[in-house]
Amino acid sequence: xxxxxxxxxxxxxxxxxxxxxxxxxxxxxxxxxxxxxxxxxxxxxxxxxxxxxxxxxxxxxxxxxxxxxxxxxxxxxxxxxxxxxxxxxxxxxxxxxxxxxxxxxxxxxxxxxxxxxxxxxxxxxxxxxxxxxxxxxxxxxxxxxxxxxxxxxxxxxxxxxxxxxxxxxxxxxxxxxxxx
Amino acid sequence: xxxxxxxxxxxxxxxxxxxxxxxxxxxxxxxxxxxxxxxxxxxxxxxxxxxxxxxxxxxxxxxxxxxxxxxxxxxxxxxxxxxxxxxxxxxxxxxxxxxxxxxxxxxxxxxxxxxxxxxxxxxxxxxxxxxxxxxxxxxxxxxxxxxxxxxxxxxxxxxxxxxxxxxxxxxxxxxxxxxxxxxxxxxxxxxxxxxxxxxxx
Numbered sequence: 001x002x003x004x005x006x007x008x009x010x011x012x013x014x015x016x017x018x019x020x021x022x023x024x025x026x027x028x029x030x031x032x033x034x035x036x037x038x039x040x041x042x043x044x045x046x047x048x049x050x051x052x053x054x055x056x057x058x059x060x061x062x063x064x065x066x067x068x069x070x071x072x073x074x075x076x077x078x079x080x081x082x083x084x085x086x087x088x089x090x091x092x093x094x095x096x097x098x099x100x101x102x103x104x105x106x107x108x109x110x111x112x113x114x115x116x117x118x119x120x121x122x123x124x125x126x127x128x129x130x131x132x133x134x135x136x137x138x139x140x141x142x143x144x145x146x147x148x149x150x151x152x153x154x155x156x157x158x159x160x161x162x163x164x165x166x167x168x169x170x171x172x173x174x175x176x177x178x179x180x
Numbered sequence: 181x182x183x184x185x186x187x188x189x190x191x192x193x194x195x196x197x198x199x200x201x202x203x204x205x206x207x208x209x210x211x212x213x214x215x216x217x218x219x220x221x222x223x224x225x226x227x228x229x230x231x232x233x234x235x236x237x238x239x240x241x242x243x244x245x246x247x248x249x250x251x252x253x254x255x256x257x258x259x260x261x262x263x264x265x266x267x268x269x270x271x272x273x274x275x276x277x278x279x280x281x282x283x284x285x286x287x288x289x290x291x292x293x294x295x296x297x298x299x300x301x302x303x304x305x306x307x308x309x310x311x312x313x314x315x316x317x318x319x320x321x322x323x324x325x326x327x328x329x330x331x332x333x334x335x336x337x338x339x340x341x342x343x344x345x346x347x348x349x350x351x352x353x354x355x356x357x358x359x360x361x362x363x364x365x366x367x368x369x370x371x372x373x374x375x376x377x378x379x380x381x
Contacts, residue, residue: 003352003353003355006355007355010355010356013357013360013375014355014356016377016378019380077380077381078381079381080379080380080381082380102331104355105353105355106191106192106354106355106359107191107331108188108189108190108191108192109189109331110181110188110189111187111188112186112187126242126243126245129234130245130248132184133184133233133234133248133251133253134248134249134251136183136184137183137248137251137318137320140188140190140318140327141327144192144327151360151363152363152364155363155364155368155372156364156368158372158375159364159368159371159372159375167378167380170380171380171381175381
């Protein structure tokens, strides 16, 4: 199957993951356990884009708001929409990242990484530049690695018999969240 | 939005194909061969090539600045002289009017009008200043992955072709389904290929 067909046929996978991630992060008040890493903080906030249908019947819903409870977005879930984009706050130890994940293509947008250097350390000599580039790459890759690990956690459940139970929990959460 | 800017936007690729044993020699030769050539002082319409991620005017890569640890970091620079359609239309019409008056004819043939349009385009392209676009990339050699700092499909298609031309390696955009293949074992991958969308309400 070529990439164009694969993108449209498997579009749901990324969206199911992001929707599940919202549920998972609220299940334990913003904390998710990752094997090998322990507890990390994952909070979906600020900006969400939900979608349902495809082609001509595609419907989109955008919700923004700093402290909003995202009530409209939750109602969107109840209407059968899934998350296509969300702003995610990640925290691991003393480091924090903010990023927007576009689910169907796995685009990482506006990724903010923890700042570790002061401006005095940013000297223009080649060695210092290489160090700065490597540090920056390390921080960006840490974010993608963490998202991959979260995705793996989802996939493991998604392809296993446990998915039926998980789906019941997700549905309960969707119904409850929209009622509040 | 690039690698070194305050916030970064990127997509992930896998790099497929065999990397030569003497990779850094190979990379030095290929990057030099496909480095960016400035067209500010020429009349060329289009130029594409590699520049340093730290400085878009550096295509000589002093200190092999594209090498950072186990990574190759580069910027893809594209300079293009463009003519806005509205400007082209204006000059073409103006020229058509001039010729009609000169030759005392009410109408020009289609071939003649196309010729005028092409001449005007060439004249305007020469006057246009090249517009630069710069996109960063970061290639993780040990994992065989690459981050490309642009979400525009046009830029991605250009990168895929130009990367292939430079390094003879194929880039595959890592959409969730393809990312999953690296995260699951064989049995799980087979199960994943079978799943269909579920309803969450």
